[in-house]
Amino acid sequence: MSQATALSVNLNKIALLRNSREGSYPSVVAHAQVCLDAGADGITVHPRPDQRHIRPSDVMDLTSLVAPLDGIEFNVEGNPFAGPQGSYPGFMELVAQSQPDQCTLVPDSDDQLTSDHGFNLKQSGARLEPIIQRLKDQGCRISLFMDPDxxxxxxxxxxxxxRIELYTGPYAEAFGQQSDNLDNLFQTYVEAAETAAEQGLGLNAGHDLNLENLPRFRQVKDLLEVSIGHALTVDSIAMGMAEAVKRYRAICQA
Structure with a gap:
């Protein structure tokens, strides 16, 4: 490992918990502050048109929190093709309003439980290209959610x-099952990272990474950032969010 890896905490599940009741408790912004105070390098959200967790207002509130802070990045994930729906203004409009440091484009449909595959750029590349240019013109770094292909x-x-963000769901599943195919699968991520480096692309990763499987994945060379939400939120129930952030960050800094 040639460098530390930035930890961006995904707050979707805090918003999901809040949305199970009327009102604004627990506060997404307050939990973002806890994460930053504990050493997180950034905050990630993935606003979807159905607003099942993060709402457009959360994106703007977090923009106000993070924008003045030196060295802290705000990463907004989502499907760039998602248009207006009710009070959701459309992904591109929301990014234009919030001006995040990084925009991670993800090919998820409205009815998906969670992101579960990367872009097929043979199919969507031509449509994405002008969108990417538009976002870069607004000052956003662009990362594409990709399989290790x-x-x-x-x-x-x-x-x-x-950059690309490698979809690590299959790795996490194989690790959890201690699959006989784990070593071969992990090698596909190593090769994907090498390809990214050859192309001059920065490397991020995310999905189902946790305290058990993250140390091995950090062996992937030149891993700039991991985005972790679900597992970190679950760990927070047992140890508190500040402690969970510190433990993940310790792995990222090792």
Whole structure:
């Protein structure tokens, strides 16, 4: 490992808990502050049109919290093709309003439980290219949610991405099951990282990473950032959010 990896805490599940009742408790912004005070390098949210967790107002409130802070990044994830729906203004409009440091584009549909695959740029690359340019013109770094497929990663560079975020769900599942295929699967992520480096793309990763499987994944070379929400929130129930952030950050800094 040549450098530390930034930890961006995804707050979707805090918003999900809040949305189970009327009102604004627990506060997404207050929990973001806890994470930052405990050493998190950034905050991530993934606002969806159905507003099942993060709402457009949360995005703007977090923008107000993070924007004045030096060295702290705000990462907004989502489907760039998601248009207006009720009080959801559309993903592109929401990004234009919030001006995050990083915009992670994800090919999730409205009815998906969670993101579960990367872009197929053979199919969507031409449509994404002008969107990426528009977002870069607004000052956002662009990361594309990708499977560990070298051919697709090369296409990510061609459409203008600055980084890719490797979808780590299959790795996490294989790790949890101690699958016989774990070593071979992990090697696909190593090769994907090498391809990204060859293309001049920065490397992020996220999905189902936790305290058990993150140390091994950090062996992937030049891993700049991990985005972790679900597992960190679950760990927070047992140990408190500040302690959970510190433990994840210790792995990222090791």
């Amino acid at each position: 070298p051919e697709q990663i090369r296409l990510a560079k061609n459409v203008g991405a600055d």
